Amino acid sequence: MIEIRITKTFAARRDSSPFKLDLAFDAAPGITVLFGPSGAGKSLTLDCVAGFAEPDSGRILIDDAIVYDSGTKVSLPPRVRRCGYVFQNYALFPHMTLRDNLAFAAASRLPRLDRTRKVDEMLERFHLGDAAGRKPHELSGGQKQRCSIARALISSPRVLLLDEPARGLDAPLRADFYNVLREVRTEYQTPIILVTHSLDECLELGDRMLVVSEGRLAQTGTPAEVCAHPATLDLAELMGIFNVIPVEIRALDPGRNIGVVRWGDYDFQTEYLRGFFIGDRVKLLAAPRQLRAMPRLGRVGPNQVPLQLLRVVDLAHAVRLEFSSGVTAEIPPGGSLDRNNGDWVVEFPTRGLRVL
């Protein structure tokens, strides 16, 4: 269990605006994801936990032991904090074989007699036995990854910190990596803090998701919750997974759980919008896969809007349709698609849309 409460301020420089990190959160066993745009302070937070950077004030507890406390001026060096750190470039020592990399880590904290056994155990557990005698530049990307995680885990750290470990990996390697991390989550009772700016990674791995924006915690929850219900419009835009549609509330009926909103000349039915009034101008959030889209045939039905189809993008798992007014819909791949017909209708669901 880790408890973190830190602030750190950077004055404005010629090439950067002032920045203030002000975060408080805890991380239990399982994977806690720090999600946010570049420059939000995610990696800085990891560095503060590991001891590579010192906050201005606050307190960091790892397993109820203070590793940093500004009040009593305690700041333990990284060496004694027992944080396993997996670097973005893995930082495997290039002049050592894979076995020596693990042995170096084992030598720092394990009793002499346990070292060789533990190294062998890790080599086997992470399927690195065949590559034990090779140096990092002779290893495949997947082996390097597994080695860096094994090295971080060998001396039983109290927390595992990963700084964008899957950045720049191609899809198969990334899938392997996710599997390794899932195994680590189930086999070790170590809290894992993962920094990423990939929503997919949050959804795939995260038990808990903390959204960091401009040095502050913007939202916490399970990844599914956060993605389905972003707390603010800014977060919805940050995630980039929603159509944000400006509408005006025309009618509200709590009895039948119905609301009616108007976008341009078209009315949609929605759920009852708690906390809003008739006449409010609000933003409707609709994920692309929540929308149905079809070529226009005659009249426009209820909850439908006629739009021009501008572009069709084939993605790996879906076909993305880009319409006028910035609306995006996703439909399953396959099936015949009349790409030349520009007149389409997009249908909004009556349930499950979020309003901010």
Next chain:
Amino acid sequence: MPVDWFPLTLSLRVAALSTAASLVVGMAVAYLLANSRFRGRNLLDAIFSLPLVLPPTVLGWYLLVLIGRETPFGRLYEAVFGSPLVFTWQAAVVAAFIHSAPLQVKLVRAALESVDHSYERAARSLGASEPRLFLFITLPLAWRSILAATALCFARAMGDFGATLMVAGNIPGKTQTVALAIYDAVESGNGATARVLVLVVSGLALVLLTLANRIGEAWLPNTRNASR
């Protein structure tokens, strides 16, 4: 006329000893400058760089002030070894050291600082103490650059003239290094000796510089792989 090779062998001996000393001192100072943040670090760095820019005679003068017969250090040396330090070949070693050690400090510091910081961070987070980190990570990753620096330093130590002249003098067969011997040969119109010594010294320096470049280069592809 046969060429007297004593100045050349003396120069090699002087350069070897001063390089050995500057490797030890240079590593220590470079480590300090590269790894710690203390008040006056920049001043210390500037002081260690001074010999690179000052005229050799100024260095020689400072050395005389430091190790001359009437100075505390000079008296101590004389009491311990029974003879004064100045105007001996040992004084030439000191002059060569002062002439070349600053280069060693600069280059070794650059070598230590060029090691990717993520390796050092990784080692620290894995629980390594600072000596272990230096011995097993930083040093092995920087040793080629340090070796190249040492070769350059040796070449520079061979080349001192002014400071050596002032503290060790120009005594043929005793303190006359190759740089001084060439000056003497030219002065006394002994063109043949001068030409031979000049060619030998130039060749030696060229070999050392090429060697330094090759040592430095051979490491590069590996370092690039490692940071990927």
